[in-house]
Amino acid sequence: GAVVSQHPSWVICKSGTSVKIECRSLDFQATTMFWYRQFPKQSLMLMATSNEGSKATYEQGVEKDKFLINHASLTLSTLTVTSAHPEDSSFYICSASLGLSYEQYFGPGTRLTVT
Amino acid sequence: TQLLEQSPQFLSIQEGENLTVYCNSSSVFSSLQWYRQEPGEGPVLLVTVVTGGEVKKLKRLTFQFGDARKDSSLHITAAQPGDTGLYLCAGRNTNAGKSTFGDGTTLTVKP
Numbered sequence: 001g002a003v004v005s006q007h008p009s010w011v012i013c014k015s016g017t018s019v020k021i022e023c024r025s026l027d028f029q030a031t032t033m034f035w036y037r038q039f040p041k042q043s044l045m046l047m048a049t050s051n052e053g054s055k056a057t058y059e060q061g062v063e064k065d066k067f068l069i070n071h072a073s074l075t076l077s078t079l080t081v082t083s084a085h086p087e088d089s090s091f092y093i094c095s096a097s098l099g100l101s102y103e104q105y106f107g108p109g110t111r112l113t114v115t
Numbered sequence: 116t117q118l119l120e121q122s123p124q125f126l127s128i129q130e131g132e133n134l135t136v137y138c139n140s141s142s143v144f145s146s147l148q149w150y151r152q153e154p155g156e157g158p159v160l161l162v163t164v165v166t167g168g169e170v171k172k173l174k175r176l177t178f179q180f181g182d183a184r185k186d187s188s189l190h191i192t193a194a195q196p197g198d199t200g201l202y203l204c205a206g207r208n209t210n211a212g213k214s215t216f217g218d219g220t221t222l223t224v225k226p
Binding site for chain 1: 148150155156157159160163165176201203205213214216217218219221
């Protein structure tokens with residue numbers, strides 16, 4: 001149980017384009033989903049917390065207009081990187097949870113490379 | 116802002132050796148999780164500790180939560196190459212919902 005998938009697993013895009021990453025909880029309903037960014041050999045950096053049916057809460061320093069998050073259902077959240085630039089290249093990981101009091105289960109991550 | 120300090124940051128040992136990773140904070144957490152992450156993959160939950168002083172064992176891994184719920188340790192006995200990875204601790208408070216992650220410990224076990 002507690003399986004979280006992400007799609008795509010990797011993506012290469014040109015500078016200026018937008019990229020959408022999907023995060024799905026496959027065997028449970030995720031009231032809360034989290035989006036993280038991770039640089040090589042570093043820990044996870046929380047970008048935003050999203051609750052189903054409401055607007056995401058972004059961490060300080062994260063541009064909400066650049067990183068659009070939608071959590072339209074209890075099993076799907078999407079992160080759209082708009083007008084991507086090379087500095088947005090990173091490993092993006094989502095996690096899903098039954099709610100704020102429950103453990104997080106992580107997806108396998110998405111490697112984004114912006115050329 | 117709650118901070119979690121992990122030490123050591125990097126650890127390279129020979130197969131069969133023992134090791135301990137520490138996770139320390141000045142803040143109290145409702146629970147603390149330990150994750151292991153391999154390159155190019157997401158973190159995998161190893162254990163959750165909730166009670167101060169709690170000790171949990173997972174095969175060769177022993178996890179301990181400090182009495183005051185501010186710190187934790189992960190001890191690996193007779194490390195194997197398959198233990199290689201990034202180990203992350205994460206503290207959580209029920210009211211806040213989100214987790215505070217440590218900086219991680221990169222463990223390399225050489226055969």
